[in-house]
Amino acid sequence: MSESKNPGDKTISVGQSKTLTLKRPVEHGTVRQSFSHGRSKSVVVEKVKRRALGPGELKEAPPAPIVRQPPPQTVPSRPPPPPQRPTGVVLRTLTEDEREARIRALTQAKGREEEDRRAALEEARRRAEREAIEQAEREAAEARKREEEDRRRREDEGKRRAEDEASRRLGDTRPAVAGREPTPPLPRGEAGPGTPTAIVARPRPSGSRPPVLLSPTPPASATPKPTTTAQPSTPAAARPAQTSEDETPRPRRPLGAGAPARPALAPKPTKTAGDARQRGRLTVSTALTAGDERTHSVAAFRRRVQRMNRGNANEPRERLSREVVVPETITIQELANRMSERAVDVIRMLMKQGQMHKITDVIDADTAQLIAEELGHTVRRVAESDVEEGLFSSDDPDDTLVPRPPVVTIMGHVDHGKTSLLDAVRKTNVVSGEAGGITQHIGAYQVTSPLGGKITFIDTPGHAAFTSMRARGAKVTDIVVLVVAADDGVKPQTIEAINHAKAARVPIIVAINKVDKPDANPQRVRTELLQHEVVVESMGGDTLEFEVSAKVGTNLDKLLEGLQLQSEILDLRANPDRSAEGNVIEAKLDRGRGPVATVLVDRGTLHVGDIVVAGSEWGRVRALIADTGEHIKEAGPSMPAEVLGFNGTPEAGDRVAVVENEARAREITEFRARQRRDLAAARGAASGRSLADMMRDLKEGAGKKEFNLVVKGDVQGSVEAIRGALEKLGNDEVTARILHAAVGGITESDITLAEASKAVVVGFNVRANKEAREAADRASVEIRYYSVIYDLVDDVKQAMSGLLAPTLREHRLGEAQILEIFDVSKVGKVAGCRVVDGVVERGAFVRLIRDSVVIHEGKLSQLKRYKDDAKEVGAGQECGMSFESYQDMRKGDVIECYRVEEIRRSL
Template identity: 65%
Template sequence: MSDTKTPGDKTLHVSPKTLSLPKRPAEQNTVRQSFSHGRSKAVVVETVKRRAATPGGAKDAAPAGAPAASPRSAAAPAPPGRPTLGLSRPSPAAPAPAAAAPAARAPTPAAGTAPRPAAPSQPSGQAPAQPSAQPAGPPAGGRPTGIVLRTLTDAERDARVHALTDAKRREEEERRIAEENARRRAEREARDQKEREAAEARKREEEERRRQEDERKRRAEDEARRRLGEVTPPAPATPRPTDSRRPQNLDMIGRRPAPAAAQPTNKDAPRPAGAAARPAASAPAGRSAAADDEGDRKVVIRRPGMPLKIITPPKPKGPGGGNRDRRGRLTIASATSGEEERTRSVAAFRRRMQRMSGHRQVDDKEKIAREVTIPETITIQDLANRMAERAVDVIKLLMKQGQIHKITDTIDADTAQLVAEELGHTVRRVAEADVLEGLFDEPDLEEHLEPRPPVVTIMGHVDHGKTSLLDAIRKTDVVAGEAGGITQHIGAYQITTPSGAKITFIDTPGHAAFTAMRARGAKITDIVVLVVAADDGVMPQTVEAISHAKAAGVPMVVAINKMDKPDANPQRVRTELLQHNIQVESMGGDTLEFEVSALTGQGLDTLLEGLLLQAEVLDLKADPLRNAEGTVIEAKLDRGRGPVATVLVQRGLLEPGDIIVAGAEWGRVRALISDTGEMIEEAGPSYPAQVLGFNGTPDAGDRFAVVESEARAREITEYRARVKRERAAARASVNRGSLADMMRDLREGSGRKEFPLVIKGDVGGSVEAIVTALEKIGNEEVAARILHAGVGAITESDVTLAQASGAVIIGFNVRAHKEAREAAERAGIEIRYYNIIYNLVDDVRDAMSGLLAPTLREERLGEAKILEVFDVSKVGKVAGCRVMDGRVERGAHIRLIRDNVVIHEGGRLQTLKRFKDDVQSVVAGQECGMSFDNYDKIRVGDVIECFNVHEERRSL
């Protein structure tokens, strides 16, 4: 860039003047300061006038000409006659508060409006409050310029009251949650404090044990030193004369000397036979202190026939003149300094005793007896680790007993107990099932019990209106989503009654195949509602529901449904219930009864009040502060969300993030979904919810519990999975039988035919019901063999399994994946889809009936007696017969009877002639000629019986 000015250049230039604030008016005085040695100095002092305080300020106005007081001078005022030096640092002045507006400017209230309240006085040093949004009065001229606010309407006032009420309720809820969290935190801190105290107690015990061991070792060392003193006489206290031919200290033999700083030593040369330090007193008088120190550190080594060698140790490092890196190590300088007495160490004494005894004396360590926990099976390595013994010793002990094992071999609990007791340890036997201890049924604390909603299970016969009744209560239409108009899934819902109370309902199917669902619903319920149709009466599934309720020991409430039909007869229902020991209140019993109608809503409110009354009598309570426990009502596999389990929380509080175990599956709760499909933050006692986060689909009916860690969850599920596999293998072996049984069945031809099936359903309860129904339709000749039953869509692995065993794949409310469908078409595997359970059962029954052997029915035709036997060339023997009764037909089955004994059966009548003509049949009283298939041992007088065999198809 050029420094020349370009014409037209509009560069901005800053003025060289420095910006400054106006100074306060000040007065200058001269003060003479006195110093030491009679010196003095004149100093100019400025006296700044104090600024006058504004109206409304906190400080009083200072008089004119008074100096401004700094914070330091305010705390400690200067003495009179001694002004403040101008060289001191002035303190920053606080901003003055704004002046209040004059009273003359205050607006006059407008006519018709409330007078404006006086504003509160502002504290000193603070800004005045902002003016409120009040309507301003008219100015002095009379023209209105302010805005008049309208009054609140009734709706706005009610909304404001509701908002204040909601805010207060939210504050109370937040306060309750905060108190609850504080109480939980206090309990957790108390528990942690107990654990810390227990840990400190264990630490103190360990320290006491270590102290005792140290004391015992110290006593052993003292005893060893005492014995050493008895064996070897103590050395004299007076130092022996210096001799260059023997070392001054026997303990220095074999130790490495300190590295020399002045002259390196020869590594190959032998160690010095003697070493003597030059005394400090022999140093010349003219040497300095540094020279004396250097002379003290030097070591002179004399050997016969060898030149004099002087070794200078390294100078001490660090402050204090000591080498901290070599503290405690023995060197030539430290050994000859004589500052402290060196004693023989315990290791040196042990080595001496071993040399004297020929390495025969070995100090045995003290044996520590331990309590060894032994499971049902354990490896030798693990057993040795638990006993703190060598595995070699364990193997030697087993070899003495005649057992040859490796370190990785597994032994049973009895053998491990013998080994541990032989080695001096105590044994505590545990089983694999001990991992389940403390998982369920822990008692609740009485002070934590709170009332909970009742759990009500609706049971009854199919098509008696159970789901319709529940839909009428919930104002929903669940029955419309069920195929065939019947309920095939178990459901759990929670409703709020008009009185504000909550009731949890469990809806069970009424079909005969869903007996397991009904039994499961009766086990987890508090009250059973038995729904009976007024126009149908008590039916088989009604009786089954009564049995389930009695087995569960829960109270029963009878709901007589379909009272809106013209042929409804509730008295018939009451009379039929007497046959099953159920006496309703209207007939002098103690069972509540209600006449309801799901179509018109008749009696629903009365039914809900009766359920609440029954729940109040039961006094249902639960602890919501403990870990959650409950039962899996239903489980399914969702392709988008993974395994989804519908659970009923019976005790405790279930929250997202909890580690949950159900059957052989576990997982961390990722989300909780209510029966209405909304996400919830927690599920308390008697609350049904869908749980997402399982690593697999649990079985319906499994109990679930929340555990403290993933390690315990894995331990429990691994044990349960192993037991489940063993039971499945045992069932398979029982159904299959032994090899000898199979060979006998093949030889005798009486083998049981099997119909292999692969079943996939939408939920676990439906799959369980299908398997149970199919197992019941077999007999001793044919049975259904369930190769695999699972939840979810049909996959390629299912097709592969069906192809290997020639099975049929059945899908209930599920479909096959595209890959599985293509694989089934290539392999020729049949996939059949169903959405109604009784259609599935009927089709499988018909298919299994085709495997049954048909029934043979014999039809007798007639008898003929042999009168003569002829030998015909190229034909064989031909019997001349007369038909005695009935008729004989060509091609009919024959039975040859001789002396009223059947000697041949199974052939057919091959040829039938009358005279020379072949005929189809011959009636009684006529003569004919006969020949048979592959049989010619006939005699005169034999009777030939003709009959036909008809096959009749059988069905299950």
């Protein structure tokens, strides 16, 4: 045994005849590879056997098979070199990365084996469950089969007993077949030898076919007597006897004297489950039930029940009469669902009436009622407005009413001191925060009178544009305080306030303010009030009056005492222990708090968490804020409070009510929103012009010019007042068109609308956000901000005046007469004239008059005095004239010169 001198050669050899190596055993094989175009090639493949590893050894990845190309089939030019001695395999240790990779591979392989094992267990469990279900179905089928056999056996037993009873009654002397006792002989004359006798087989075993009753034929010598039955008996030869498999057919005894015994027919062979013709495909169910008799499946039983019930389907079923609720409009599908009828039946009935409809078409309530009544149902008609039933309940019982504070509205002309008077009563300074020194919002406050009771005040603006605010304040009030300045007297808004109070049928208390001024004249105010049927107490009337001064606080306590006394006379009461009802005094959109509504509760108590409905908006009360700014938990009767939680900004003047759940609130608000949309659409259709009207206006040139506006305000009342003031502007030629008016800041969508319609955006006490300002700069849309309604109305009026066509006024300058016509090269005809009257100016308008008829109107292009151009020529002087684009001048024509002045118009 020797080692090689080569250090890399690890071959161990013994002698020289046989080499001992450490290489793995290799098996050789040949594989034939096929290529395109019919080419193929043989390849030698070596397969290396893998050594089985012990528990602690790591597995190596199997080496890839070595593909060796066969040597070419050509004759070598030189002898091949001698084969080299194999050098063996060089072993090396595994690195840490390779060891970890192999460990991970082993772990993943074990995990996959575990998952496969769990999947196999789960599959086995499911297979066992399926087999258990199939076994239960088979047992149920067998139980049903046994029940059927028992039922048939009982029926056969009953038939046999009935036949025995009939045989005993007829006195049959012939012995019974199948082991029965012979019946006693019949009396003479009751039955002949041809009387049929039923042959009943013995009770059949389980699995055999039911027996067939046979009627033997009478002998040839006997003549059967006529019977009363309609159907004659069938010969026995036509109906072979059926016997069970375990019985042997026995010959029957002769029925007559010379009748030989007829052998029974051989039993018909039954088909077993082992029959190859019936076995068919080998399945799991057939393999499990190979030895059982074939039975009907559950599906076959269901099909049999369906066939039995199919005949009953055509029978007219009993109709159920239902009470069908029919609204004003309903679809055919919904009507069919409410009646539990098919929609095709409803459509068929409509087609009989000559109406062609689809399943989604809408029909009116009358047609729906006819259809429902014809189908046998009762109809209950309901209106869409029934959703509001019970929203505002009736009057409360007298025993539940308790006294409540009075609601007092301060009304009067602008700048007569209404807000200053209320500030003096409340000891606040609200007027200092008003823009322009005038009140432009409606406010609600609650104060305590000197007598101890509470009084709720509502302050209304005095500007002419805020008519709706004053009307709204008069509707929700109990007492109206009419403030009149002693130095100014009765003004238009004072008269309007009197009319609102009379329309609301509430008492009036006159407060003559500013009596501390030197030029104050309270008697003048009393006298002017007489013209409007307001008679104060000092003049023999029943209207209370007080001379007060908001600046120095004169007689303010007397005014409060008078209000308290008037409320006691009115005996104001309300029920606080019920759901709240009230009115929206004002509404606004606060960027931080969302929609905020100032609500004055009429009766009941409003709590935090109540679900309220106001117009087409609803919400859950998140917070209640008093007029002092503090949060409160509830608001009782005659108490104003700011309500947070509406999903949208309600309209000022909407009624507020508490409902029981959100579904009712959504139903009511959706109905009101739909009504509002329909009303707006109808109003838009009525105000719109038809195509014929527009064509006529274009033909006559009488189309109106529109000044488009987008109005955004801080509160609902201000927006309403601005809309009303702007709609009053305009005349037959120009009008203001408000495209959009809403509460809240100016947004980017408002700029987009203004850009599309070429409108001006007006913001009243609101500002545009950054995105809106950038969009306005890009689109060149003008945004105007206002805080006083005077300025807004004046600017819009002035802008609308610019759209009016100016008035043209003609001013006569002079008159000239043509003496001669000259032809000048490169100029044309020039008229030699003498100025008869006035002056003639270059560039003025002229008329060419011939025989007292105006021939031409145009402009004077050239005016020359001798050879020089002249600006004007006076009376008695001669000059040369030429007209623009006109050459037909004649001697003796008269030229009248005049100037046109444009006068700007205003609204």
